[in-house]
Amino acid sequence: MPIVNFVNEKKQLQVPDGANLRQEAMKAGIEVYPHVHKILHCPGLAQCGSCRVLITKGQDHASPMGFLEKARLKLSLAYIGNEETMRLSCQTAVHGDMDVVTQPPLNLFGENFFS
């Protein structure tokens, strides 16, 4: 069974192969939604974009990105500079070990934004 390492929370979860990343995080009490989105978010349909996470290790162990997820992320400023690691947790199935950073900050003035 894959192990998901939630970096910020310093928690490791063993999850079934193919488990939904958002659902597993929520079951373990890990908050994927920042600020007001804790209340205001879609029900896991790739519509709000607020469940985004960074998969900093083991990206190959995540399910491929679908059309809706790609479209939603491209509308987000936070996606700029994080194209290789950012996913919507509600759209991500876990197929192997990975490191996950929840609630990634905006990087408006960081080194990745204008590159």
Ligand code: FES
């Ligand atoms: S919960 Fe809304 S996009 Fe994932």
